[in-house]
Amino acid sequence: MIDSDPRVLLGHGTENDFVVLPDPDGIVWPEQRLDGALVRRLCDRRAGLGGDGVLRVVRSAHVPDAPAVLGAALGDCEWFMDHRNADGSHAEMCGNGIRLYLHVLLTEGLLDRAAAEAGVLVGTRGGPRRVGARPDGGYWVDMGPAVPLGRGDAWIAGVTYPGLGVSMGNPHLVCLTDVEVDTLDLTALPGVDPAMFPDGVNVEMVNVLAAEDAPGGAEAHVRLRVHERGVGETRSCGTGACAAAYATLEAGGRTAGTVVVDVPGGRLTVAFDGTTTVLSGPAVVVATGVLTEEWLAG
Numbered sequence: 175m176i177d178s179d180p181r182v183l184l185g186h187g188t189e190n191d192f193v194v195l196p197d198p199d200g201i202v203w204p205e206q207r208l209d210g211a212l213v214r215r216l217c218d219r220r221a222g223l224g225g226d227g228v229l230r231v232v233r234s235a236h237v238p239d240a241p242a243v244l245g246a247a248l249g250d251c252e253w254f255m256d257h258r259n260a261d262g263s264h265a266e267m268c269g270n271g272i273r274l275y276l277h278v279l280l281t282e283g284l285l286d287r288a289a290a291e292a293g294v295l296v297g298t299r300g301g302p303r304r305v306g307a308r309p310d311g312g313y314w315v316d317m318g319p320a321v322p323l324g325r326g327d328a329w330i331a332g333v334t335y336p337g338l339g340v341s342m343g344n345p346h347l348v349c350l351t352d353v354e355v356d357t358l359d360l361t362a363l364p365g366v367d368p369a370m371f372p373d374g375v376n377v378e379m380v381n382v383l384a385a386e387d388a389p390g391g392a393e394a395h396v397r398l399r400v401h402e403r404g405v406g407e408t409r410s411c412g413t414g415a416c417a418a419a420y421a422t423l424e425a426g427g428r429t430a431g432t433v434v435v436d437v438p439g440g441r442l443t444v445a446f447d448g449t450t451t452v453l454s455g456p457a458v459v460v461a462t463g464v465l466t467e468e469w470l471a472g
């Protein structure tokens with residue numbers, strides 16, 4: 175039995191879709207209730223609502239992990255993006271999810287537009303991230319620096335694809351390839367070296383469409399498909415787009431520039447200034463509702 179209304183929203187960022195649970199004061203979905211089994215049920219596309227993950231919208235004060243992962247920034251992060259992958263696991267960071275998170279703070283009346291446009295520091299298990307709304311729609315996120323993790327390979331159907339490991343708070347292996355990414359089977363996680371990624375990895379397969387003269391004056395334009403840790407193939411990954419953009423610039427000997435990243439679910443833009451990484455893209459709330467007692471009891 176849940177005392178308060180178990181309100182729920184469905185939303186997405188470039189079709190990376192999430193079940194969003196508003197729980198500002200940590201009353202509706204305390205961690206012991208929102209366990210891995212319930213996350214898996216919510217994300218089930220037939221027996222639940224369906225999603226690549228769950229975002230709990232909660233104040234940092236009600237998240238037991240927050241002091242450890244935010245450290246001195248705890249007091250600056252009123253809000254915490256409590257993210258779960260569809261398999262129930264926690265991830266450090268989610269670039270599409272955090273844009274949707276800010277959008278939900280706005281649509282739920284938990285934040286005013288002026289504050290959102292100024293940019294808000296949100297806690298994540300990867301540390302604090304600043305996210306903001308653009309006056310003309312869309313959202314930006316300061317994702318922090320991309321951290322190279324060294325060279326590694328992915329294997330798909332007996333073919334080896336050389337790649338670059340990149341951390342965006344969470345681990346990625348980016349393979350730039352001339353093989354048309356739309357022809358690859360990403361149903362299963364590509365083979366990787368487990369010693370390089372002891373906590374698992376998200377794998378991005380990338381075609382570089384333009385290494386210069388990209389749309390909107392960007393430095394490069396790529397197309398990406400991704401197999402996400404804890405989910406499977408998704409239609410977009412914000413951290414993956416950042417990792418792919420970093421690997422693309424790095425292959426051209428650059429550390430700064432803007433990369434347009436096309437994913438199956440839309441378009442993201444990633445800008446590097448040599449210090450940090452700014453991800454931009456849309457966020458959409460599709461529906462709002464209430465979970466039924468019948469389903470919760472099931």
Ligand SMILES: N[C@@H](CCC[C@H](N)C(=O)O)C(=O)O
Binds near residue numbers: 259264268344404410
């Ligand atoms: N889709 C997300 C990343 C979600 C976490 C990832 N599956 C992991 O386990 O690291 C994004 O938009 O960044």
